[in-house]
Amino acid sequence: MNHGFGGQSIDYTAIMPVLIVALGALGVLITDLFTREKRKHDLLWLSAAVIVIALIAELGLWIGGASTKPRLTFCLDSGHSTVLGCSYSADSFSLTIQTLLLGGTLLTVLMAPRRFKVPFGEYHFLILCSLTGAMVMAGARDFITMTVGLETLSLPAYALVGFGGRKRRGSDGSAADASTSGAEAALKFFLMSVASTAVMLFGISLVYGVTGSVYFADMQAVLHLSGYHASILTTGMVLTLAGFAFKVSAVPFHFWTPEVYSGAPVPVAAYLSVVSKTAGFAGLILTLEIAFRTEIHNLGTLIAILAAVTMTLGNTVALRQRSAVRLLAWSTIGQAGYVLVPLAVTTWNGADLAKVPVGQAWNLGPAVTASVAYLVFYAAMNLGAFGVVSALGGTLPGGGELADYRSLSSRQPRAAWPLGLFLLCLAGLPPGLMGLFAKVAVFRAVISGGLTWLAVVMAVNVVIALFYYLRWAAALFAPVTTAPAVAGAEAGAAIEQRSALSRSIPLGPRIAVGLALVVTVFFSLYPAPAFK
Amino acid sequence: MSAILLLLLAIPAAGLLALYVVPREFASRIGALAGVLTFAVSLVLLPLFDYSAGASFQGQIDLSWIQALDLRFHLGIDGVSLPLVLLTTLLTALCLIYAVRTTTRDGKGRAFTALLLTLEIGMVGTFISLDLLLFFVFFELVLIPMYGLISHWGSDDAHGGASKQQSAMKFILYTLLGSALMLLGFLVIHAKTGTFDMVLLQQRHGLGITASAQSLAFVLVGLGFAIKTPMWPLHTWLPDAHTSAPTVGSVLLAGVLLKMGTYGFIRIGVGEIPEGLHRYAVALAAFGVVGIVYGSLACLAQIRADGDLKRLIAYSSVGHMGFTLLGIASMTQVGIDGALFASVAHGLITGLLFFLVGGFKERYGTTDLFAIGRGLYGRSRRYGALLAFAAVASLGLPGLAGFWGELYVLVGAARPGPGLSVTAFHVYMAVAGIGMVLTAAYLLLVVRRVCMGTVTDPANENVLAHDSDLTPREWLAWLPLAALTLLAGLWPAVVLAAADPAVHTVLGARG
DSSP, X not given: OOOOSSOOXXXXXXXXXXXXXHHHHHHXXXXXXXXXXXXGGGHHHHHXXXXXXXXXXXXXXXXXXXXXXXXXXXXXXXXXXXXXXXXXXESHHHHHHHHHXXXXXXXXXXTOOTTXXXXXHHHHHHHHHHHHHHHHHHHBXXXXXXXXXXXXHHHHHHHHHHTSOOOXXXXXXXXXXXXXXXXXXXXXXXXXXXXXXXXXXXXXXXXXXXXXXXXXXXXXXXXXXHOOOOHHHHHHHHHHHHHHHHHTTOTTSOTHHHHHHHXXXXXXXXXXXIIIHHHHHHHHHHIIXXXXXXXXXXXXXXXXXXXXXXXXXXXXXXXXXXXXXXXXXXXXXXXXXXXXXHHTOOEETTEEGGGSOOOSGGGOOHHHHHHHHHHHHHHHHHHHHHHHHHHHHTTSXXXXXXGGGXXXXXHOHHHHHHHHHHHHHHHTOTXXXXXXXXXXXXXXXXXXXXXXXXXXXXXXXXXXXXXXXXXXXXXXXXXXOOOOOOOHHHHHHHHHHHHHTTSOOOHHHHHHHHHHHHHHHHHHHOOGGGGO | OHHHHHHHHHHHHHHHHHHTXXXXXGHHHHHHHXXXXXXXXXXXXXXXXXXXXXXXXXXXXXXXXXXXXXXXXXXXXXXXXXXXXXXXXXXXXXXXXXXXXXXXXXXXXXHHHHHHHHHHHHHHHHHHBOBHHHHHHHHHHTHHHHHHHHHHXXXXXXXXXXXXXXXXXXXXXXXXXXXXXXXXXXXXXXXXXXXXXXXXXXXXXXXXXXXXXXXXXXXXXXXXXXXXXXXXXXXXXXXXXXXXXXXXXXXXXXXXXXXXXXXXXXXXXXXXOHHHHHHHHHHHHHHHHHHHHHHHHHHHHHSSTTOBHHHHHHHHHHHHHHXXXXXXXXXXXXXXXXXXXXXXXXXXXXXXXXXXXXXXXHHHSOOBTTTSOSOHHHHOHHHHHHHXXXXXXXXXXXXXXXXXXXXXXXXHHHSOXXXXXXXXXXXXXXXXXXXXXXHHHHHHHHHHHHHSSSOOOOSSSTTTTTOOSOOHHHHHHHHHHHHHHHHHHHOTHHHHHHHHHHHHHHTTOOO
């Protein structure tokens, strides 16, 4: 590499996975032009292949030692610190998150249900574009790159949400009312997202005004040296974080989540809940733990309150949900709260973390490790649950009513058992050991950080959440009862929905659920890799 | 010995796999086989256990499982856990044998047996794990199987009380709250000491943790165990769970699951954060004593038309476990010996009582005290005799197992550990004495109501067809419990030989 003044050298190896996905997106679009209408469903496999190749490239970077010796690229001497300001870094943090993003997208692409009605070429193109943005966010080490990544992630997502079907006015009134049409959901998503991005850009500009740099590492160095604490800086930081809070659907930026999830096609909802959210968390972690590290004491309290409110609201509202996707939507809000918890930790067994300068993202400390590990586990279990819902109820409004899933084990045992396991993982109870370990990691971070109150709030939340996860999981295994006598039309619709849940599952979702299951079982027995 | 400990977990696990390999008709028999095999293997511990070193942890296995969480797969037993492990394997084996017929009949034997075997892994694991986090994992593992047993094989309350799903949900939410707080307590201990190793923590005996941190840890950990034990006023899940649970569910719930609470108090409360326990001992004892009296009064209240015999025994558990709490809170050798003995005795006796009540349920379709008829002596002589035996054992007749535990506890309360208010404990002792009298009162009333009197047919009509004395299967499942009750009553050293030196060490005495 040539770190000359003025000229930038680009390390193409470091950005290879991103390039593959971006070029793959174009490839899918072009292939679409030459594919007959009937065969378009098979673009799914092309899209999956692109992701697998990118995963192999990612693996190559791991083996090439990027996790111990980071590959920095797009570097400039910004004049603020002794080191070069680099915009993109392929280190263990970015590689973990990118692998997670790729794996998550792979599962979402595969989980398309039978009779999935979207324009496939555009659908896969948009997903891959959005994925490119997400991956850039994980590697970004300055605010400009981060914002570009964020926008690349979001713009295709609006269109993806818009692929959701029109509102159905079925005979089962409540179900139809609860589901939002795709266009309406997309519009809501778009407006709220744009507003939050605008707020975030304003925040970034304030922070830039104070520090004079957009590089995360530089900002930390500047703030560390100057010890500058002005209210304008705090305002800028809070506004910046708000943009990420929207992406991870933390309270009070969560309103879009249930609406958008239930309006969007189920795989897109799964994509938003895992890939988009993980990218948001990656951005949040980088910003908070590198750029704003010196200020984490002020921000930590804010994050702690945000986490407590987010999980409590998410879990309590989830108690009342009756459609599968809405329940999962609120549960992801609750889960986001858990991921936020370790980020509120500012001390570790009495040592002040703000005093420990962290130049790069590969040694962010044990608290952040807990968050990242939680994200990894969350991706597997949440995608698994979404995968089953998508495969069975993907064509029903809102993924089907919870009541439709009753006694699923007698009709579809191969779907019921994994779904039961994923739900128990989300609840964090054995035999869902993976979820249990994830929660233990988070609890441990917060206890070591001395935030006992937050730990107790989270403990209560775990109990609340168990109620709705377990109710659903138990219903799956309920003995078959003779159908209650209901009025003709209503019963007819209910039976139709149930029989929709009894159809055989296509190959794609089978692979998706199977992969999620393998990962879940593996991490349940040996979760160590996720903590590195 | 390590191999035996591993086998205790591996045999049920292997049985679990076998269940899903063989045709489903054999499921319950495979389960019974696995249960008996596990019990037989656990019996091998008796000659292998080195009684001269009963205080030290034997047969240790220590493997790293998850380094990042400091979770180690660390097993071992000492004199405190040995009796509880044997109690667990015995009761599970008996339950699995007992369940063979009931479950083959309804054709869902596979899932039922699978839940019982999972339960066994969790219960045994809790008693033999020597890593706080591993202990927590096993502690949590019992929740889902027990939930499944109650919610899918239970029965709704006949008198408009909780439905089986509600009872099951109440059970799991309560205990999960407890165990989540318990986990926080463990993490506080870890944050202060940097280790989850229970052997090390017991050696240090609270050294290196400040008194305030110990208090915090004890409140968190103690809440978890108090819900499990259960301690008044956190017991409200227990009567519902017992009333709804199927027979074997009740037996294991009362026989083993409650002991996980006592065991936790002794092992972690007394052994690892003694200063925390010391600070709250007087309060803990007070709750225990209130539980004793409350439990007996609630039992007396059940002796009425519509009174439920299963519920009555559930309340009696609250009373009996109150004694164990009092013994633990006295922080004396004899008190904790008593608590441990009472736990084992309660497991045997209450297990037997729940089996007997389950027999009523099977015969008459109800456990309503006034609907199961009178004059059981006249109708089924042996059944009546066994019920009377279990009842007098439960009320603490000398010569039976129920006696020693509570006597020791009272002796412990008479001379509480250093620094504890003697006056308070004397008052507790007196109140507990009143509780014992009340216990005798309701148990004798039950015996009079059910066993004596002129023979009347149970209110239920199609009863006479099922009215029979003990079946061979019932003999097989119940007699061992009765025999052990007698043995432990006549020769308490069977439990205490191993336990006494271990309790000595847990209390912090060296050498």
